[in-house]
Structure formats: C-alpha cells, structure tokens
Amino acid sequence: GENVEQHPSTLSVQEGDSAVIKCTYSDSASNYFPWYKQELGKRPQLIIDIRSNVGEKKDQRIAVTLNKTAKHFSLHITETQPEDSAVYFCAARGDTGRRALTFGSGTRLQVQP
C-alpha cells in the first residue's frame, strides 16, 4: 500500500519568514495530494490540494508543488503569521481501488511573534 513520509516533525520560524514542509510517497498510482491543518483541539481542515496533472498550485500565502518523477510534494507558507501555528499533515490517494487518504506523520509548525 501507500506510504507517506513527512519532514520535519517540528518547525519553528519567526513571524514573516517562510516555512516549507516536505513529503514523499511510495505509490506511483497516487494522484491526489491534499494538505490539512489541525489547530490545537480542533479537527483537521483542508487548506490546499493538488492533483497529479498539475505541478504547482497557489492560494494566497500558501503553495504546493508536486514532482511526480521524484514522488515528492511540498507545502510552502510565505509571510508566516502566529495564526499559522498548527500541525500540518500531508496525504496521498489514488483514484482507483482504495479510496482512503494515507497521511504523513505531521509537522508541528510554531511561528514566533
């Protein structure tokens, strides 16, 4: 089955700096890659996703890049703010057969004011 590795496990940045979280996946059939943000005590919520026919997607301060050949994808947050502090999870899924997301182990991002 699919295996998703996520790095780093913790990340501390100064407000205004950029943050990058990286994930690799094992199943070349995976074609959907969402990122979820989980604030303390709350449910995970989708912040951005990308499909395999696209190399990059941007939404305001958040961007995701995908390299299908290398089987890795990354989340980029620019101009970080204290409210970006949370745990971020990457995930991967294929469209055929299994319909469940496989998640990475999570990255705890701390933005220092």
Next chain:
Amino acid sequence: DVKVTQSSRYLVKRTGEKVFLECVQDMDHENMFWYRQDPGLGLRLIYFSYDVKMKEKGDIPEGYSVSREKKERFSLILESASTNQTSMYLCASRPRRAEAFFGQGTRLTVV
C-alpha cells in the same frame, strides 16, 4: 456547510468493555472513514466504507470492527477495549472525487 458529527468528545472506558463510537454526516457522502491519531504517527486508517453495508480494512484494523447500516452513519466498534486503544479517533466523510471532511474527534481513554 458540511457537518460530520461524532457522538462523544471524550470517553473513558474500562479494559474489556465493548465500545461504540458513532459518526454521522449530513451531506449524503458515499465514503466514510475511521482514523486514529497518535503523536508522531499521524492519522492511521482503521476502516473505511464506500457504500452502505460495504467496508474495507485500513492499515490497523486489528481489535476493531465497523458497521454502516445507513448511508449517513458509520460506527466504529472496539470489541474488547484495551489500554493500547487509548487514542484520538477521527471520523471523516467525502463524496466521490472531493476533499474529506473530519469530525471533531473522540478522545478515548481505556483504563
């Protein structure tokens, strides 16, 4: 607004008890999932269901079973709770080709 609701926010059960965790969604989604979340391990899939009465094992199904008698409801059952099942349990649902929506989670403690 999509609503995925889990029946309990916090639950304390004794070792050996049979435990039911309920999840209800109000958006007619075909797919429903149960994950457990543990520090450093991310979200691990226990079971999922892609239709009424249909279920598939995830990565860690041992010690768990599920029931989906109606489309909107997906139940996770711990046949005989053990202390290593102490965890945060998250239910999710999604339509065919769209994002997954999570419930608020149930923190289960088995003593």
